[in-house]
Amino acid sequence: MPKRLKDRVAIVTGAGGGLGRTHALELARHGARVVVNDLSGSAQAVADEICEAGGEAIAYAGDVTRYDEMEAMAAQAISKFGRIDILVNNAGILRDRTFAKMPLDEFRLVLDVHVMGSVNATKAAWTRMQSQNYGRIVMTTSSSGLYGNFGQSNYGAAKMALVGLMQTLSLEGARHNIHVNCLAPSAMTAMTEGLLPQAAAAVLTPERVSPGLIALVGEDAPTRMILLAGGGSFECAHITMTRGIHVGDSDDPAEALCKRMAQVQAQADQVIPASGWEQPEHELAKALARPR
Structure with a gap:
């Protein structure tokens, strides 16, 4: 198999499990050197898994809601691998309730992780990508943001905010060959447990989403695309x-x-x-x- 991402350097946030883990493994399979980010020690386990398979990876245990930690992560990527080519903003949480019953601190928390987490990681990588005239950034959006979901006002608001961020950054990044896209996955993960029928587990696997990520981060990647992915199927959403x-x-x-x-x-x-x-x-x- 040709190494589509040979010698590219990728950062994946929230990559200790679920979609983030499969994203990191798939990036490495295509030749990327990967910085595996998560809050827990599971990031090291994923980095070890990549290295044992013959790839290159390091772990960084950092909080996406803290800009100083995202800046330190970007600096570590540069120190270890010399550049940052790909950033996958994957970290996220759920706090589902109807809007009437949702405490405002739960609303803020979800926005802080999804929106400001993506902003912090992107800000840390942005000028480095500008200076090398190359970058590929993926925001993780959701059909909950694009179309709404009962009980997910906080999550939906956060996910649609990332579409707006992608739309503007794709325009601002164009002159520096920075492509910015959104990925809207359908997958059974710890975060979606109990929200999808159990029969979906065999079909909506994280592994069947990650090929869509590869299509958004290569040299020939589109920009300003909202790619929907689940169960091996792929669609495109438009505003x-x-x-x-x-x-x-x-x-x-x-x-x-x-x-x-x-x-x-x-x-x-x-x-x-x-x-x-x-x-x-x-x-x-x-x-x-x-x-x-």
Whole structure:
């Protein structure tokens, strides 16, 4: 098998088990040298597993919610391997409850781990990737963020925030050949235990998600993609904008809008905006094109 990632250096957060572990093993199988991050001693076990299979890996026990620890992790990667090519922001937790019953500290905790954890690790790697004019970053999003899930308001908010982070960083990273993507996995892990039927365990394995990660971190990787992966199947999600309507300065714009909401929602001729500026540009063009 050709080593698609030969001599590349990858960091995987939350890699002591579950998806993070299989990501780290798959990266190593494709030739990457891996920094295995986790809070617990399990990171060392995964690094040892990679080395025993003939790969190169080191462990770093650091907390993604602490920027100083993520900076130290990046420095250790540079010291050991000389560069950072790939960052996989995988660390996460669940605190599921309905919004009415959810303490605000549980809401903040989930955002802190998923969102600020990804921000901290990315910030530590970003300027190093800029200086070498190469980088591949993956944010772990979820269908809970893209489409919502009952009892996961904190998790869904965090996961959709990572999509927004990816969208902007993919634009800012383009001139330095830094590609940024999102991976939305479906897998049975310790974090999802009890949320999926037991029959899914044999199909929705972490090992069947990680090939999708490889597609997002190679030299020919896309950028600004939301890749859905589970059970060996892969899909793509998009944030789109419908053609919509223009009500302008009619006698009652709100009433006109309420009566035509079906037209606003119609998906024919919808587009995928290249940046946030396309919304006001699209709306201005419709307003100026309207006969007066």
